[in-house]
Amino acid sequence: MYTDEQLVKKSLKGDVAAFEELVLRYQNKVYALAYRYMGNEEDAYDITQEIFLKAFRSLRTFKGNSSFGTWLYRVATNVCLDELRRRKRRVIPLSLDEPLATEDGDELEKDIIDPSPGADIIYERREFSEYIWTFLNQMKPEHKTIIVLRDMMDLSYEEIAQILNCSVGTVKSRLNRARNILRKKIEEKELLF
Amino acid sequence: MRCNQIKDLLSPYMDGMTNEKENRLVKEHLAECPSCREELERMQFIALCLNKMEVPPCPEGLVLDVRKRIVEEKNKVFSLREAAKPKRQGWMAAGIAGIALLIGIYINSILPVENIAFLWRDKDSEAGKNVAIVGKGPLDRIMGITGIGKEEKRVAQAPFTEDEDNDGGNVAVTDKETVKPAVPGKKSAGGIYVAEQLAAQIKVGDIDKSTQEVIKLAQASGAEYKIVDSMQPLSGEATKTIELAVEKDKADSIIQQLSLLGEVSDTSRNQVSLTEQYNKVQEEINILNEKIAQAEKEGNAEAKADLEKKLQELNGVKNDIEGKMAKITLKVYLVENVKP
Structure with missing residues (x-):
């Protein structure tokens, strides 16, 4: 059995099968990350494909300074962040009545931002976690990222620091800030506590 | 507290x-x-x-879908459709002369340094005999100067059309002999048409500044360029991939200047075969010409005009392919050298 690093080397030489072996090894982890960012299976699957494609294209930037898994998480996080930012730009809440015209002359369905469901909906939910996730989803991509990596993916501060290319101290303070923002968001609704 | x-x-x-x-x-x-x-x-x-948020298992078939996308992406680069409708947006050209500088670029080649040899087995002739077409371009010269690269031969597909030179058994051409590479618009010996791609990673201090420098360099050399891909600098190393389509005779000067941007590594060289596309287009052009002649003979002006319009389109496709052959694609991966 080849190590990840050996498979990367083989992939760089054009061995697609070697890259496919890497996809097999990491697909569940990457999909789990994507799902936690996107919140639904369809988007998570699309993003997972994008992540592996991006990884394939940028494979030459993997230098072995971190494990391949960490590097892949970094690529994955970047792709997810890009997607979140793209979506954020796309969503323009306006009047409910008229369809939204784009520069291309197309009409868009309006995406009205109201991700916080009412109490009745909450009790219909099987999982509180999904409810809390809707609050997480309203956060800045940077804050969402650090919570996804730590609280949902169970990664250590050191691993997160490597993925985000920052110091452990930065992870500590950013995570503290993000958790407090999330807590306050939920408290504002006065539903949980 | x-x-x-x-x-x-x-x-x-x-x-x-x-x-x-x-x-x-x-x-x-x-x-x-x-x-x-x-x-x-x-x-x-x-x-x-x-x-505790539940995550469903990854759907089956991901590997196949990823493979499909990789193959699609590879084919897309020089597909006929792309050739027929080249994307002009974002591509710019300027006419200022470039400044040639001193430092060479270190490029590892997956193909031979001084000569690029394509070996293939001719379907129609005796098995076991190979024909080699050997080309030597400006980039080969630079790579020859740097002395880096290993001797390796790549087996290419048999040419789509028959060729006079290949009739009656293959002609063995050694590495010492040089046959000129495919000349746009003309059939070369063996009818091999290729587009060259060179890739290199450059570690730079400031990615945005270096991107601007690459763009400036492209404009000054009249090269077409586009930013293919970029990663967010927020997390992970910031990278940018820029593709330059440069004229062959300007490539060496551009590579030399690019190498001044930072530490160059992970170089690779690739050749994309356009033989099949080119021959197909040529074949269709020939058929159309015959049809036009036929229509003229029959005095059918309407059909003739229609066919001529199609011919014009096909000639456009052919020109695009020739354009690709006349140029070299330089894929530059800029990576920001993050200070700890």
Whole structure:
């Protein structure tokens, strides 16, 4: 059995099968990350494909300074962040009545931002976690990222620091800030506590 | 200790990331402060809930879908459709002369350094005999100067059309002999048409500045360019991929200047075969010409005009392919050299 690093080397030489072996090894982890960012299976699957494609294209930037898994998480996080930012730009809440015209002359369905469901909906939910996730989803991509990596993916501060290319101290303070923002968001609704 | 001093420690405290002293301070404070205790409990509860969010297993077939996308992407680069409708947006050309500089680029080649040899087996002739077409371009010269690259031969597909030179058994051409590479618009010996691609990673200090420099360089050399891909600098190394389509005779000067941007590594060289596309287009052009002649003979002006319009389109496709052959694609991966 080849190590990840050996498979990367083989992939760089054009061995697609070697890259496919890497996809097999990491697909569940990457999909789990994507799902936690996107919140639904369809988007998570699309993003997972994008992540592996991006990884394939940028494979030459993997230098072995971190494990391949960490590097892949970094690529994955970047792709997810890009997607979140793209979506954020796309969503323009306006009047409910008229369809939204784009520069291309197309009409868009309006995406009205109201991700916080009412109490009745909450009790219909099987999982509180999904409810809390809707609050997480309203956060800045940077804050969402650090919570996804730590609280949902169970990664250590050191691993997160490597993925985000920052110091452990930065992870500590950013995570503290993000958790407090999330807590306050939920408290504002006065539903949980 | 005050609550606001403790609050900053609660998040690392729940992850066991506080030191001994901080631990003690937090514990002491929590014992006497119900508000901070409650805050910690809430944060722990939120984290626990998020941790328990169910994730369905990854759907089967991901590997196949990824493979399909990789293959699609590879084919897309020089597909006929792309050739027929080249994307002009974002591509610019300018006419200022470039400044040639001194330092060479280190390029590892997956193909031979001085000569590029394509070997293939001719379907129609005796097995076991190979024909080699050997080309030598400006890039080969640079790579020859640097002396880096290993002798390796690549087996290419048999040419689509028959060729006079190949009739009656293959002609063995050694590496010492040089046959000129495919001349756009003309059939070369063997009818091999290729587009050259060179890739290199350059580690730079400031990615945005270097991107601008690459663009400036492209404009000054009249090369077409586009930014293919970029990664967010927020997390991970910032990277940018820029593709330059440069005229062959300007490539060496551009490569030399690019190498001044930073540490060059991970170079590779690739050749994309356009033989099949080119021959197909040529074949269709020939058929159309015959049809036009036929229509003229029959005096069918309408059909003739229609066919001529199609011919014009096909000639456009052919020109695009020839354009690709006349140029070299330089794929530059800029990576920001992040200081620790």
